Amino acid sequence: MIKMFKKMSLWAVLGAVFFMIIQIISDLYLPTLTSNIIDKGVTQGDTEYILQVGMMMIGVSLVGIVASVFNTLIATREGQKLGRRLRSEIYEKVSYSSNQGFDKVGTASLITRTTNDVNQVQMVTQLFLRLMINAPITLIGASFLAYMRDPELTKIFIYIIPSLIIIVGIVMYLAIPLFKGLQKKTDKLNLVFREGLTGVRVIRAFNQTGFEENRFDEANKDYTQTAIKVNIIMSFLMPVITLIISITNVSIIWYGGHNVANGTLEVGNMMAFMTYAMQILMSFMMMTMIFVLVPRAQASAVRINEVLDMENDISDPETPQQWSNQASLAFNKVLFRYKGAENPAINQVDFEMKKGETLAIIGGTGSGKSTLVNLIPRFFDIETGEISLNGQDVRKVPQKDLRDRIGFVPQKAVLFTGTIRSNLLYGYPDATEEDMWKALEIAQAKSFVEELSDGLDSKVEQGGDNFSGGQKQRLCIARALIKPADVYIFDDSFSALDFKTDALLRKKLKEEVTDAMIIIVAQRISTVVEANQIIVLDEGKMVGKGSHQELKETNETYQEIMTSQLREEQIA
Template sequence: MMKLAKRMSLWVVLGAVFFMIIQVISDLYLPTLTADIINNGVAKGDTDYIWQVGFKMLGFSLISIAAATGNVLLASRESQKLGKTLRSDIYKKVSNFSNDEFDQVGTASLITRTTNDVVQIQNVVMMFLRMMIMAPIMLIGASFLAYSKDAQLTKIFIIVLPVLAIFIGLVMVFAVPLFKSIQKKTDKLNLVFREGLTGIRVIRAFNRSNYEADRFKEANQDYTNTAIKVNTIMSFMLPVMTFIMSATNIAIIWNGGHYIADGTLEVGNLISFMTYAMQILMSFMMLSMVFVFVPRGQASAARINEVLDMESKINDPKTPAQLPTTKQGTLDFNHVDFRYQGAENLALKEIDFHAKNGQVVAIIGGTGSGKSSLSNLIPRFYDVESGEIKIDGIDIREMKQHDLRNRVGFVPQKAVLFTGSIRDNLQYGKKDATDEEIWKALEIAQSKDFVSELPDGLDTFVEQGGGNFSGGQKQRLAIARALVKQPDVYVFDDSFSALDFKTDAALRKALKPEIKEAIVVLVAQRISTVVDADIIIVLDEGQVAGIGTHQELKETNVTYQEIISSQLREEEIA
């Protein structure tokens, strides 16, 4: 928590402390003025004195209100500013995460940490700049002033305060662990809810709506039960505090009445003592609330710091390599090994191939053979375990990630479109792309016809995730986005899977003349997609089972022959 508190402005905190001290001093002085009015004004019938002290009370009340306003303004601004800073820092940090870090934390948890956990920190900061400052000052000040009014009556606190401390301690013992567990259960609730929304079509297709509803109900009920339990415990605070305050007032009035009868205590002093007693108890209660909620904020702070302190495994080199002014147009995999975090076996082993400008390198293999793993290594979403990947003769680990990804146009398996217009999406990799460049990319990607038929053309609104387009349309738009960028290396990770054979063939034919100054890495499962590739790499269980052209592999490679026979009829193979 202290680590996050360092992000706060020292001058704002000092300002909040100053205003709070002024407010507390004003509030503490008011009961003394009340005693003066009663003792020297009411008791003696001195109206002028009552007016004089009354105006003084009004002045201190106005000062208290102004100071409270200043404190709340500074506290709220600083807490909201801290929340804004934390959300921004988390987003920037997460944006630089490698896929390993995403897999480690989880998307649902990252959302919870960026929203719910940050709100908890904001609440604690607000509470700190209000209650944490007010409570100890008022507790000490009110205790001193109460003692000055009547030392005998202060003995009541010897009984009251230990009882209050024991009660608050019990509340903390039971409530704090529950507050901490609520954050984890919020993660679980967000996870189930997010999966239910993103996978709604699959859920309906398999008639699993009731199962998912029960799954959500279970997570929701678990969160609800915990929240009810902790709020039930906290609900005892107010009635018990009311009871203790009432009992304290009764004891003060009972004993104070005897002292007044004996002539050792004035009525005004008794009234002011009762006010100070309430301030003491309220200060004690405020401190207890701080001690109850700070652990919850501490749990949230730990979760936020876990993200902010997490070191990405993929970082820019301290001294990046200077990119050559003249591009060689080469892509080299030199004895590359790769494994996913925590995995026993290598996902890729001894991958070795070389490609140059104008060549199409096709990657084909069975499910789980490592095709997507290989394509994810090129833009450095993961780092190799051994070996090296070079573009233009430079190891990609020696390049800045920004420079590397500027040279790579990546189209993932699942086409991703962002909310906005078609133009916005296609300019994602090249902000200054002209309409002419966009239409040309759409034409190559076989998207020009359906986009031109839309009423708004390039200005057609794209819903979240491209929900207003079919799977094939989204895939073609994603391909067009990569084409607009005009990179040195195109990576198509099974990006033609939603296209029919005719569109697939037309797209590859239109693409061929456009890649003379680029390298294409084409991951595919269909033989028809890779048949015209210059180099075909056959993967089997993460290893290269063969490299060559379609004709060469068809005649000599067993694994490739098996893939062909599983997809084509005998007369088509010939």
């Protein structure tokens, strides 16, 4: 939490403290004025004195109200600004973190940390500038003034305050672990809910709606039971404190009444003492709220700091190297393994390609095809070897510059909410309308976009759910092609296309993209046959490299893939 508070403006904190002190002075001075009205005005029948002190009370109250308003305004603004800053920092951290760092925390947990956890810290920040300053100062000031009114009556607090401390301590001991547990249960609830939403089609296809409902009910029930349990524990606090306040009032009236009857205590002083006693007990109540909320906020702050302190294992070089004019891509004995894995995902891969060439990567499921192409834009960093683009090691140039030279189509077609135009401009903001139609034509998407009533301005729903799988893939391909790049990477991006569209798209690529390199990851032999160079992967190892004709005659793995997809007469 201390680390969070350091993000606040010092002037804002000082301003909040200044106005809070003025409010506290006003609150502590009012009982004294009430005492004076009773003892010097009411008992003596001095109406003029009553009016004079009454006007003073109104003035002091107005000062306290104004100070309270300004304190609340500063506290609220600073709390909201801190929340905004934390959300921005988390988003920025996640945006620039590596895939491994992102996967380590998980999407559901990141959502909880960005919303629920930030809200907890935000709320405690506001309370810090309100109650955490108010409660201890009021407690000390009211205790001193109460003692000044009647030292004997102050002895009542010797019994009351320890009782309060014991009760609050027991409640906190039982409640704080449950409050901390609620954060993890919120993560679990978000995870199950998110999986149910994103996988709704699969759930329905396998008739697992009932299973998922039960799964969600279990997570929801677990969260609900914990929340009910902690609230039941906390519900004991208020009635017990109310009972203690009532006992305190009765005790003050009982013993104070005797002192008034004996003439050792004036009525006004007794009334002032009762007000100070209420302020003391209310300060304890405010501190109790602090003890409840701070542990929750502390747990949230720890979770937020885990994200903010997450080390990014992919960073830009301190002294970036300059690009050469040589348009090429080369892998030199590249080895990569995922964190914690025993065996490499990519093992000693070597190849080289130049401008105008097409490289195809083929292999069985899990052979490392997608992993291989993800190494080029540095989504992961290799363990040994070197990947060079245009003659420069990709680790020795800034990530932004590197990715500016790459057009990438991921394995999963991802479209953003908006329009077709906004999605295409996402790939290249400076593109003209002519560029957009050209990219759509190459991607074989022009025909169906022209048929839409709004054309380029046709709406794209969340995730592109208003388009078919093939249409989404072609729009994603167009988004990559619209960007001027040195290398275009298609990670199994033709899988949802029929053979005819696949062939037409590859033909257009060959005709139009002549000044860049093309890498195609594919499952189908028909997609890779015309590539200048084909790499065959098996369990991360490069077991074949060459043209289609060369591999067909000499490579056993490639022959097996061909046999599984083509008839004998097609192979011949």
